[in-house]
Amino acid sequence: MYDFFEQLVKQAGKMALEGFKGEFTTEYKDDVDPVTEWDKKVEKFLIDNIKQKYPEMGIFSEEDENRDLDKKFVAFIDPIDGTVNFSHKLPFFCVSLGIYRNGVAQMGFVYIPVLDEMFSAFRGKGAKLNGKKIQVSKTDKLNRSIIATGFPYDKHKSKENNVDNFSKMIVNVQGIRRMGCAAIDCCFVACGRLDGFWEIKLNPWDTAAGVLIAKEGGAEVTGFNGEDWDLLSGNIVLTNGCIHNKVLKVLSGEIENEKM
Ligand code: IPD
Ligand code: CA
Ligand code: CA
Numbered sequence: 001m002y003d004f005f006e007q008l009v010k011q012a013g014k015m016a017l018e019g020f021k022g023e024f025t026t027e028y029k030d031d032v033d034p035v036t037e038w039d040k041k042v043e044k045f046l047i048d049n050i051k052q053k054y055p056e057m058g059i060f061s062e063e064d065e066n067r068d069l070d071k072k073f074v075a076f077i078d079p080i081d082g083t084v085n086f087s088h089k090l091p092f093f094c095v096s097l098g099i100y101r102n103g104v105a106q107m108g109f110v111y112i113p114v115l116d117e118m119f120s121a122f123r124g125k126g127a128k129l130n131g132k133k134i135q136v137s138k139t140d141k142l143n144r145s146i147i148a149t150g151f152p153y154d155k156h157k158s159k160e161n162n163v164d165n166f167s168k169m170i171v172n173v174q175g176i177r178r179m180g181c182a183a184i185d186c187c188f189v190a191c192g193r194l195d196g197f198w199e200i201k202l203n204p205w206d207t208a209a210g211v212l213i214a215k216e217g218g219a220e221v222t223g224f225n226g227e228d229w230d231l232l233s234g235n236i237v238l239t240n241g242c243i244h245n246k247v248l249k250v251l252s253g254e255i256e257n258e259k260m
Helices: 001-019 037-053 083-087 162-172 184-191 204-214 244-252
Strands: 026-028 034-036 057-059 072-081 095-102 104-112 119-120 127-129 131-135 146-147 175-177 196-199 219-220 236-239
Touching: 001 037, 001 072, 001 095, 001 104, 001 119, 034 037, 034 083, 037 072, 037 083, 037 095, 057 204, 072 083, 072 184, 072 204, 095 184, 095 204, 104 184, 104 204, 119 184, 119 204, 119 236, 127 204, 146 184, 162 175, 162 244, 184 196, 184 204, 184 236, 196 244, 204 219, 204 236, 219 244, 236 244
Parallel strands: 057 072, 146 175, 146 196
Antiparallel strands: 026 034, 072 095, 095 104, 104 119, 119 127, 127 131, 196 236, 219 236
């Protein structure tokens, strides 16, 4: 099963990269949330292949309206995570597939085609990048930490748009990155390129694979109050563990500015 999904996600990523290099159409789900023809083509490729090999598997995929959480196995699919990047010809995007069994993450695959990097994890067996074991960073100081975040598509309309959290964080850390792909953010924490990541209003297809990969790489993941992270809640704080409490305190306002 693991090899099948890994190969499938890699093929899907290569397909996305080919599409990215050519001309393509982009539509809009609302005023800012895009979907390109490749989101749909890559999604169809993944779903058709999964359904053919595992007809009983439930599918929960971003662009597909038939969402099925009631099956023993569920495949959470983000055919292209980073669609805004893709649609602007910024080459930073990935394909993400998380396999859950009875509500528990079993396998995760995130493939970044432009880097030819496959992040993967099997529950309890560690996380890998192109077949080699990876680990979170050991950074324990906020001012030496680089943290990623992102902003929800309704940021223009809702006050709950993460801008307040951004302001709290930026004065405490070495830097913040806004990569535009939540799945990659999780994987980059898993391999120590980032020390942490937080975001609000994410969807299960953004995080199902990346969070398992990060956890298997040694990351700590919670909600904003330190509670257990929930795939369906959308809010996430994911760090190397060493800085987790400090990040929570910054987000809650308990730490205002360590240096001033
Ligand atoms: C988005 C990306 C982005 C995050 C957004 C997501 P999409 O997914 O992961 O980094 O900030 O919240 O919706 O639309 O590119 O699949
Ligand atoms: Ca996404
Ligand atoms: Ca997407």
